[in-house]
Amino acid sequence: MADLDRIRWHCRRGLLELDIILDRFNRQHLAILAPDQLEQFKELLELDDNHLLDLILERESLAEARLQPMLQMLKAA
């Protein structure tokens, strides 16, 4: 619970684009993510705003294959 609350606050970003996408994502998925998915989501949230947005908008590609599934979910949000 506290963990989800922390994640929710970490979705407050400097870029409106991310606020909108993360808000959509959280409404659809946050409450039902499995523990390993949550960890991956947290890792993605650690990225810089512009880097994360670049990944979501496919202007850059992600080095770690491990985080791909979570990134795909974010892209679809």
Next chain:
Amino acid sequence: MSIAKRQFDAVVVGAGGSGLRAALQLSESNLKVAVLSKVFPTRSHTVAAQGGVAASLGNDGEDNWHWHMFDTVKGSDYLGDQDAIEFMCRKANEAVYELEHFGMPFDRTPDGRIYQRPFGGQTRNYGEGPVKRSCAAADRTGHAMLHTLYQRNVRAHTQFFVEWMALDLIRDQSGDVLGVVAMEMETGEVMILQAKATLLATGGAGRIYSASTNAFINTGDGLGMAARAGIPLEDMEFWQFHPTGVAGAGVLITEGVRGEGGFLLNKNGERFMERYAPTVKDLASRDVVSRAMATEIKEGRGAGKDGEYILLKLDHLGADVIDKRLPGIREIAMKFANVDCTKDPIPVVPTCHYQMGGVPTNIHGQVYTLDNGAEKVVRGLYAAGECSCVSVHGANRLGTNSLLDLLVFGKSAAEQVVRDIAGDKAHKDLPKDATDRPLGRLARLDGATSGESVAEVGAEMRRTMQLHCGVFRFPDSLAEGVRKMLAVAERVKRTFTKDKSKVFNTARIEALELDNLVETAVSSMISATARQESRGAHDRSDFPNRDDVNWMKHTFWSKDGNRLEYKAVKLKPLTVETFQPKARVY
């Protein structure tokens, strides 16, 4: 309950461009500095700035600060204070070179100088034609600026309180500000940060509108704190609408698109800006372009099913230019407008973007109140950046002048702090009621078992601003807007959150933010209703002209009784001749 207390020479509230620039100056002057931020510093909203920072370097064609000053005065629709504008434009080159020296990765010309591009409202030779004055780091100027300044601050041992929310200022009987009361989001713990100088750098409050380019964190906390502490807010009727926010999403399409040759069309495919601004066309000031768009929409020439938007055409630039000079635009258009902009135009509407008003300061960043119309400095309180009003932007800000404002006045405020506290050995004693206001706000929220939903009241506030205080303003609608907004303010006093936890309780934080947003919204509605003229971003249907006889003055709104006072615009620059008000045509 006893509350922890820590002492600093200076506390900076906010870690965007203005807060970081100020903090750096303070730390490098060997002061003990704390910087508070709701989010990690490099996630501050400054990260969104793409277009660049203005400086008359003249790296690609002749330019000078006096032309820049003229553009800024004219852009402000003669509401900007000319002393402050001269100060800023003269210091621009130094501010940019300083940043370059700190390691900022500016774009370069082939011979290694800083690359400059044109931007709306920036002209050569007092309005003759566009000039290249904007310095950028790709489309990442704000991002690069935050990273550069953050690294320097770490090196200078600035102490960061990340994910700490300042709740209220501490102000004593004699009116001096002695620090802030803040809350750590992770624990809900409340602490006093006592300081000889407190600097507000909390950014703008663009989230008071439904259609906004601003990130969710832009809730005007500094404005709320100042208003509750009895400090007036200046020129809050002036909100800049960016002409090109993606219809329905708010996401901004940079002005650089028009700088590189994109232009606007109505539903008939007409390039209508040629009618409104024959010389600079699509590169006219934002208010001019926004108004032209709103007029096209109002007169039935908008595109879309309900004629609700305008088209931004850039496909003629070709995919190569778009990808090279405007990276990201293609993907943004796809994700938020579902449009391939190399083939089709992007639907855009004028969208709330920038707050020209704010906490009143002089050119040294000192906050002041009015005492019988005269400026009276509030000892211990400073402000810089979008939360402040110095006023260099007057009734309308020029693109790229805001990042400049952050750098110049962030530094200048810090230099004043250093001068002011040089003689202060000890901290002044805190008043007994230092924590009463913020603890009262928290206790009310935590104790409430029923009440108003933060989301619903917030939505009503945003709708009210959007409907009653937008690009065009009508007398009856403004009056109704005031009535509605005062009702919203009453409801804000009764907000309630179900979740009473103290750990990263976003609902609780949003309730506290709404307290700040509503002060901003009330001040804006009331100030806009009182100003009986049209100037810059403020456009009244019943007073369609600028009225220099009666309204060349700044508005000051006080929370206490929603009182309004006025102060004349400073027409006298520091060293040069006044730019006399002229009709503002482009």
